[in-house]
Each structure stands twice: as structure tokens, then as C-alpha cells.
Amino acid sequence: MIVAGDQQLLKQINRMALVRQLCSQPGMSRAALAETVGLTKSTISLLVRELLDEGWLIEEEPGITGALGRRATPLQLDGSRLALLGADLGISGARVVATNLLGEVLAERELPYADPQDSTACLALTAGGLVQLADDAALAEHSVLGIGIGVHGVVDDASGMLHIAPHLGWRNVDVAAQLRDSFVGSALDGLPLFIQNEANVAALAELEFSGQSGTDPLIYLSIGYGVGAGIIVNGRLLTGLSGFAGEVGHTILQQNGPACSCGRRGCADALIGLQAMMDDAYGTHHTSTPEQLERLFMQAEAGDTAATQAVTAAGRNLGVLLNNLWAAFDPMAIVIGGGALRLGERFVAPGRQVLDDYANAARLPAPAIRTPHFGPNSIAIGGAAMARHYLMRPALTTLPA
Amino acid sequence: MIVAGDQQLLKQINRMALVRQLCSQPGMSRAALAETVGLTKSTISLLVRELLDEGWLIEEEPGITGALGRRATPLQLDGSRLALLGADLGISGARVVATNLLGEVLAERELPYADPQDSTACLALTAGGLVQLADDAALAEHSVLGIGIGVHGVVDDASGMLHIAPHLGWRNVDVAAQLRDSFVGSALDGLPLFIQNEANVAALAELEFSGQSGTDPLIYLSIGYGVGAGIIVNGRLLTGLSGFAGEVGHTILQQNGPACSCGRRGCADALIGLQAMMDDAYGTHHTSTPEQLERLFMQAEAGDTAATQAVTAAGRNLGVLLNNLWAAFDPMAIVIGGGALRLGERFVAPGRQVLDDYANAARLPAPAIRTPHFGPNSIAIGGAAMARHYLMRPALTTLPA
Known part of the structure; x- marks a missing residue:
């Protein structure tokens, strides 16, 4: 047959x-x-x-089982011969990593941007960093299988085109084409290349490399300047009609709430993100700069009233968003990641409290909430995870969904 | 190999x-x-x-193509030999249907409950109706392939156990076991039987029988006394960790809003459902009865102020929920179904307006919103669709997700 x-x-x-x-x-x-x-x-x-x-x-080596006859030989993934590359195209710089098939980091580099607005220079820098990683002594024994890139913006994963990265000021940048051009003549020339939104990529790191591949549905909630999510359903990334699924930062938690950068009012993004906290603590007339953000972190740490109130209010709104994701997806775990994690329990504890209050009211056990397995490397390692994810799931045109 | x-x-x-x-x-x-x-x-x-x-x-018959040589024979599903059965275990009665493989109704019956609280009698009535359908003259030429049941409550699809059906007052009813027992000795004895929440079943009707199988993600938003959704992602029903995914009626749209039956405040259920409209128009001290509901429909139709305000307010909250589902899932279509549809544009137009306002603010095209293909038969036909859905997707243990 x-x-x-x-x-x-x-x-x-x-x-x-x-x-x-x-x-x-x-x-x-x-x-x-x-x-x-x-x-x-x-x-x-x-x-x-x-x-x-x-x-x-x-x-x-087969273990000693005490049974008679030939012992079964245990098999596992080989961490010593194949490699995956990942990059986090961040807000102030890029981070590139090489991992083995198990997600263990073999080499990494941080690459600060000279001018974050100059997308061409930032991409050339990132491509150069990836090529150097592949040539690194630590990788000399490894063959690179593929490359994955996480971008802090809205990206069409099918074409590798970045539509908009609001905090970088990039619009309509062909990330895939520029990287491929930079790879010509290098060891990376022609290798499989995958590009996704940063929250999606971080979700794939949890799926592929956290040792918890059975966690499904899994939601990676990324809270930086804004709010987004990467959502895994049935072992696959939920991308939606146009690749915008998971934009939970633009679900409305408070009708007629504060104005959001998207044009709506009361979005999760405008109530929970670091930008929202800065607007709340210092007023929207202040420009948001890395210095302003540092001030928020320092003042929250020091217990300053305005900063503390802003962080607590954002945390409580986080709890509402967690409730809503729970009801819609019934996830096995929600992972909270992104730059806002630096605020620690000052931010997360009020969120968990609100969620627990809702769960108690409904007499249901609250869903599992945890932090990322890979800390600040989540997105770069997520790039490597994305490459493994797609390489291990060949296109199934003749097979059912 | x-x-x-x-x-x-x-x-x-x-x-x-x-x-x-x-x-x-x-x-x-x-x-x-x-x-x-x-x-x-x-x-x-x-x-x-x-x-x-x-x-x-x-x-x-091969069409006339004008080309030389043997003409290709067109193939299609045969509507004349195999049948599927579906049931809607409703609030005041059951509805059972038989369809062919194309979802065309071959026979149907309405079965009013004598006492809706008596789950054993209601299930026996439904089972009897299904057996009679199978014996019906219209089905004499057909072999029944499987049976699907939609239940207005929270159901564990793996075991067929209904945990709670709040508007029927049923708790912990083993729907699958009771139906199977009733089928013993009949033509339905031992046939594949599938049970799901009513919104999930209605979503499967849209997926399988609407002629729009490529609509993915698809959300069927069911608005009756309460609010729930059936969500299709990558051609499969999103069920979640414990089968509760799609309970979007318990996402919070208004913090500290009206009390919800679940114990939380400000849930979509407490702002959008028919119960919420009755509470709004007539006060929560009134018991909700079929007569009360009829009064709401009549008064809204007649332009009564309290009823009209309640329906409009619910419609505007519907718009917020539509926005939130759009952001989270990026669906190809949202289908709005359920008993509240009888309110027509009085209810849906304010929702569409709020959604359009958000879409305009964000300068994005609003998602497609439409009504169900199968009207009041959506759930019963959905049962038949669910049977086809699972029969056409054999377990894929050796194959990737």
C-alpha cells in the first residue's frame, strides 16, 4: 500500500x-x-x-539490571556533534548563542548596538556575531543545523519580514533577507533560518529545552516595555490568521482605562508593561529612556512611594490578565518572563494574589505560574529551540492536523 | 523501511x-x-x-471538458449510505438529528423534558429518541457510523462525565455510561459515542459541515444564559489541561463589576449573557424563569427602556470580549451563536460597533464576525459533526503533533 x-x-x-x-x-x-x-x-x-x-x-553504556541476557542499550540525544544558533535582536543590543541539541549553551556573545535605530547596522552586527560563533573554537567539532532569531516586534514568520518593532523604531525590515545576504560565503550560508516574535521564541525555549515538553497548553507571558505572549497548543505555536495570535497585551482589562500605544484604551499593555509603570509613576509627559527605566527599578527597590504604587498596580492588573489567560486556554503552566521580572516579587506577588483570589472565589485550583528556565538568555536560547522545533517537525502535507 | x-x-x-x-x-x-x-x-x-x-x-458523471482522451471522474462524499447521529441535551428539552456524511439532516425530533431536573429521565428520553431516529424510515438505507452529544455544561470529554450543568441543576452525571446502557440491544449498541460541551460541539459543526473547513482559528462564541466558546486551532478543538479551555465567559472585562455565578466579579458571563441582561433589566432578586426570559425578548422587541438598555449594555460588553478574543487568537472568524441571537441586531450591532471602534483606533481590519450556519440546530448537528471529526482523525500515536 x-x-x-x-x-x-x-x-x-x-x-x-x-x-x-x-x-x-x-x-x-x-x-x-x-x-x-x-x-x-x-x-x-x-x-x-x-x-x-x-x-x-x-x-x-547499558546499566546493570541483574537480568539475564543481553542488556538493552539506552539511547539519548547527542550533545557533542550538532549545534543550533539563536539570536535575541534586543532593544539596546543583540545576544547570540550556540547550543547543542539539548539546549546547553556552547558559546555566547553580547553585541551592543552603536545606534539602535539603524536596523541595517544592527542586523549586520548580529549576522557577524553568529558567523563568529560558528567559527568559535568551542564549536569546531559541531555542525550547525539551523538558526533561529527572536525579534521584539510584529513579524511575519512565513516571510521573515518585520512589520514593526515599536521600541526600536523599526518598520518593514526584511530581517531574513538581510541576514541571508550577510551569511553568503560563511559557514552559515544557506542554512535553515527561522524568525519569530520574541515571546513566541521564548515559549519554544520552554517547550523544547526545559525538560517539560509535556507542558501543554503553555503560555509564555513576556512583560517588557509592553506585554505579549507566546502560546503553545498541541505541541505547536499558535500563530493565527496573520501571525498576530498571542498579542494579549491588547486585550482590554479596564474599559475606558489609560490610553494604549495601539490606539485603544485600557489594554493590558497600558496597565501592566514597564512603560505603563513609568507613565504611572512619572507622568506620560516624560520621555521613556533607559535612564528613566533604571530610575524605576532603583526607586521600586528603595521603596519610593510613587514607584512602589505603580509597580503594585501593574502587578494587580497582571493578576487579571493571568485569570483571563487561564479561563481561555486552561494552560498547564503560565511562564512569566521579560524585563519586568527584574522587579521580582514586588511585581509578581500582587498578580499571584489577585489570581489566587479569583481561584478561591471560583473554588478552583489556580493554574501553575513560574519563571523562565533560561533567565535573560530565554530569547537567544529560544532562537536555537525554534530551529530544533521546526527541524524536528517536517511539513506534513499528506497528514492530518 | x-x-x-x-x-x-x-x-x-x-x-x-x-x-x-x-x-x-x-x-x-x-x-x-x-x-x-x-x-x-x-x-x-x-x-x-x-x-x-x-x-x-x-x-x-465526468463533465464534458472538451479535451481529448478519457475524462477524469469527479469524486465526492456519498450522502446516501452512511449516517451520523447528534443530540443537543438542552435546557428545556433535547433535540436529536440524523445527518448524512455531508451534514445534511435526514431526520430530526424535538423531545421536551417532563422534568428538566431529572437527569436520568432526560437521558433515557434522549437515548430513546436517538434509537427511534436510527430505526426511522428515512434512515433505513443508511448505516450509522457514530453518535455525538452536546451538553450545556462542563464535561470531561475523555470519560463522558458531566461535572456541572448550572442551568439544568445537574452535577456529576455519567452521561456516556447512561446513554450506553440505554443503547444495549438497539441498533446503536457499541457504536462510537462522543460527548462535549455545547459550544465546542457547535464549533465542530462550523468546522466540519459549513463548507469552510479552512477557517482556522475559528471561535464559536455561544451566548445563552451564560457565555462560553468552542475554539478550533490547527483543525483541532482546543480543550486545555482539564477540558475547560474556551471558558471565556469567566475572563474579566470589568474589574469590580457585577457578581458572577462563578464567584468572581466582572466576568463576561455576568456582563453579556441573558441572565446578566435579566438581572440588569429586572434586578437580581427576581428568579429567572423561561417566562422572565420571554418577557425580556418581548420587551426588547417592543422597545421597552429597561430591556433595551440592558440588551445594549450587554452588546457593548460583547464588543470588548470580541476584541479580546481577536487579540489572543487572531481568528479567521468568530461565529456568534446561542439563545441571545434571538435579540438580533439590538444585541449584536452594539458589539460590532465597539469592536469596529477598537479596530479603527488600532488601524487594523476587524476580524470577520458571523452567525452560525445551522441556526437553532447548531448543537444537534454539531453532535453529528463531532462524530465525523473524530472518526476522520484516527489516533496518531506514531506521528508528530
Whole structure:
């Protein structure tokens, strides 16, 4: 029934099903894999042989089981031969990392922008940093499989075009094309390249590399100057009709509330983000600068009244947003990340309190809330995670959703 | 590479991929199917032969194309041999339908409850109605493939247990077990049975039978006494960790707003649902009865001030909820259904206006909003759609999400 033309795709799907299984349960034997994924032992043996040869998998020493007969050989992802690159195209600089297949950082660099408004120069700097990473001594033994980029703005992931990055002042920048041009002649020339919004990329880091791949639905709520989310449903990123899904910063939490940069009033973005806190503490007539932000962090730390009130109010509104995400998605976990995390419990505790109050009122257990596994590296490592994510999920045109 | 043990599953997946393709593009030839789904022509021919024999597909007369040579035979789903059953376990009665594979109604019955509080009697009545439908003359030529039930409450779809149906007063009712028991010895004994929340089922009717299967994400917003949603993402129902995803009636639209039945304040449910409108128009001290609801519909129709204000206020809050669903999901369409639709434009127009105002403020095109394809039959037909949905998506244990 299955003929030659179909076999290539099916083989690729089955190969990557084995790799994904070993991501969530490292140390499985060929026999255990056959049982779990429902393929025959001979098929498994052939696929595992290929994956060992190509650097995806490695055999461990069999443990001593006390049982008679040949011991099963545990398999796991090989961290020593293949690499993934990721970049965080940040607000004041880029951060680039190389990881192995397990998400362990092999090398990283910080690259401050000379002029954040100059998108061409920022992208050239980032591309150069990625090429240098690939040439790094730490990576000499590794082959790079792919590259993923997280961008703090609205991006069309299909084309790699950045529509708008409000806090960088970039509009309609063809990030993919500029990076590809910069890679010509380097070791990265022609490699698979993936581009996504920063919250989406950070969500993929949690999905792929946190050791908790069964957390689904998973929401990564990114709170920096503004508010956005990366949402994983059924093991895939929720992107929506035009790639804008997860823009939960523009859900309305307070009708006729403060004006939002989007033109609406009372959006989560205008009530919870760092910009909202600065507007609240210092008035909207002040320009927002890195110095102003530093002032907010220092004054909140020092217990200044205006700063503390602004942070607490934002935290309480965070609790409303957490409730709303809980009701809509019934997530297995909500991860709170982004620059606002530097405010720590001053910001998060009021949010958790409001959420708990709602949960108690409804006599339901509140959803799990946690911080990111990868701290300030979440987005750069998320780039590497995105590359692994898409490489391990080949296009399934003949198969059901 | 592909061995005997794998073939059975792969064959089932490929068979149903063909059926799904013909659902969205009826009239394709074997050659066009081979091209589109990426299988060889010989594989397609074998699978199509089986599906013709079993009653899933039928061949049409080839059209006159003017081209030389043998004309391609158009294929489509066969509406004449297989049937699906659906039930809407409503508030005052049940509605049962039989449809063919295309979702066309073959027979239907309304079954008023003697005592809505008596869950055992209501379920026995519904089961009896389904058995009678299957024996109906109109169905004599059809084989029933499966049965789907929509319940106005919170249901665990994996077990078929209803946790709570607030407007029926039912708690912890094992709907699946009671129906299965009633089917023993009838034509429905042992057939696949699926149970879901009513908004989820209505969403599946839109996905499967509306002729718009590419509408994704799709949100079916159900507004009756309360508010809930069925959400389709990547061709699948979003169910969440515990099956509660889509409970958007308990997202908060107005902090410290009116008390909600869930214990929170300011939920969409307490601002938009028919119960909220009655509380607003007549005060919360009045009991809500079918007569009270009829009074609301009549007075809104007649232009009574209190009723009109309540309906308009609910409609404006509907607009806020529509905005929030738009931002979170970037849906291809939001379908507004449920009993509140009887209020017509008095209710929906203010909602659309608020949504349009937000869209204009943000300089974005508003998402598509429409009414259900199946009117008051949405949930019963949705039951049949759910049966087709799950039968056409065999478990994919060896395949990626």
C-alpha cells in the first residue's frame, strides 16, 4: 500500500518522532521506543542507526539490571556533534548563542548596538556575531543545523519580514533577507533560518529545552516595555490568521482605562508593561529612556512611594490578565518572563494574589505560574529551540492536523 | 523501511486524508487527489476503491471538458449510505438529528423534558429518541457510523462525565455510561459515542459541515444564559489541561463589576449573557424563569427602556470580549451563536460597533464576525459533526503533533 514516493516523508516523520520521544524520555532502548511509538523493532533499528551516524543520537553504556541476557542499550540525544544558533535582536543590543541539541549553551556573545535605530547596522552586527560563533573554537567539532532569531516586534514568520518593532523604531525590515545576504560565503550560508516574535521564541525555549515538553497548553507571558505572549497548543505555536495570535497585551482589562500605544484604551499593555509603570509613576509627559527605566527599578527597590504604587498596580492588573489567560486556554503552566521580572516579587506577588483570589472565589485550583528556565538568555536560547522545533517537525502535507 | 505493523495505521491515516480533502474540495479526481495529498496514483486508486465500497465516497458523471482522451471522474462524499447521529441535551428539552456524511439532516425530533431536573429521565428520553431516529424510515438505507452529544455544561470529554450543568441543576452525571446502557440491544449498541460541551460541539459543526473547513482559528462564541466558546486551532478543538479551555465567559472585562455565578466579579458571563441582561433589566432578586426570559425578548422587541438598555449594555460588553478574543487568537472568524441571537441586531450591532471602534483606533481590519450556519440546530448537528471529526482523525500515536 505504501509506495516509494511516500516513503521519504514517512521515514523523515518517523525519524523525528523517535528524536522527540528521546527528548522527553532520554535513555529509552530500541525495544522501548518500538513499544512506545508503535513501529517494529527492525524499523526502529534502521532509523536509530541513521540517527547515530548523523550525530542526532548517542548510545550510553547499558546499566546493570541483574537480568539475564543481553542488556538493552539506552539511547539519548547527542550533545557533542550538532549545534543550533539563536539570536535575541534586543532593544539596546543583540545576544547570540550556540547550543547543542539539548539546549546547553556552547558559546555566547553580547553585541551592543552603536545606534539602535539603524536596523541595517544592527542586523549586520548580529549576522557577524553568529558567523563568529560558528567559527568559535568551542564549536569546531559541531555542525550547525539551523538558526533561529527572536525579534521584539510584529513579524511575519512565513516571510521573515518585520512589520514593526515599536521600541526600536523599526518598520518593514526584511530581517531574513538581510541576514541571508550577510551569511553568503560563511559557514552559515544557506542554512535553515527561522524568525519569530520574541515571546513566541521564548515559549519554544520552554517547550523544547526545559525538560517539560509535556507542558501543554503553555503560555509564555513576556512583560517588557509592553506585554505579549507566546502560546503553545498541541505541541505547536499558535500563530493565527496573520501571525498576530498571542498579542494579549491588547486585550482590554479596564474599559475606558489609560490610553494604549495601539490606539485603544485600557489594554493590558497600558496597565501592566514597564512603560505603563513609568507613565504611572512619572507622568506620560516624560520621555521613556533607559535612564528613566533604571530610575524605576532603583526607586521600586528603595521603596519610593510613587514607584512602589505603580509597580503594585501593574502587578494587580497582571493578576487579571493571568485569570483571563487561564479561563481561555486552561494552560498547564503560565511562564512569566521579560524585563519586568527584574522587579521580582514586588511585581509578581500582587498578580499571584489577585489570581489566587479569583481561584478561591471560583473554588478552583489556580493554574501553575513560574519563571523562565533560561533567565535573560530565554530569547537567544529560544532562537536555537525554534530551529530544533521546526527541524524536528517536517511539513506534513499528506497528514492530518 | 515501512513494515507490515505500521501499514494499518498509515493506511487509515491516508484514507481519511483523502476524505478530508474531498470534504473541502468536492469533485476532485483521483489524479488531482494524488497531486494534492502527495500519494502515488496507484495508492490513491486502491484507497478510493475501498472508500467507494464502504459508502464514504461516490463517483459523479465526468463533465464534458472538451479535451481529448478519457475524462477524469469527479469524486465526492456519498450522502446516501452512511449516517451520523447528534443530540443537543438542552435546557428545556433535547433535540436529536440524523445527518448524512455531508451534514445534511435526514431526520430530526424535538423531545421536551417532563422534568428538566431529572437527569436520568432526560437521558433515557434522549437515548430513546436517538434509537427511534436510527430505526426511522428515512434512515433505513443508511448505516450509522457514530453518535455525538452536546451538553450545556462542563464535561470531561475523555470519560463522558458531566461535572456541572448550572442551568439544568445537574452535577456529576455519567452521561456516556447512561446513554450506553440505554443503547444495549438497539441498533446503536457499541457504536462510537462522543460527548462535549455545547459550544465546542457547535464549533465542530462550523468546522466540519459549513463548507469552510479552512477557517482556522475559528471561535464559536455561544451566548445563552451564560457565555462560553468552542475554539478550533490547527483543525483541532482546543480543550486545555482539564477540558475547560474556551471558558471565556469567566475572563474579566470589568474589574469590580457585577457578581458572577462563578464567584468572581466582572466576568463576561455576568456582563453579556441573558441572565446578566435579566438581572440588569429586572434586578437580581427576581428568579429567572423561561417566562422572565420571554418577557425580556418581548420587551426588547417592543422597545421597552429597561430591556433595551440592558440588551445594549450587554452588546457593548460583547464588543470588548470580541476584541479580546481577536487579540489572543487572531481568528479567521468568530461565529456568534446561542439563545441571545434571538435579540438580533439590538444585541449584536452594539458589539460590532465597539469592536469596529477598537479596530479603527488600532488601524487594523476587524476580524470577520458571523452567525452560525445551522441556526437553532447548531448543537444537534454539531453532535453529528463531532462524530465525523473524530472518526476522520484516527489516533496518531506514531506521528508528530
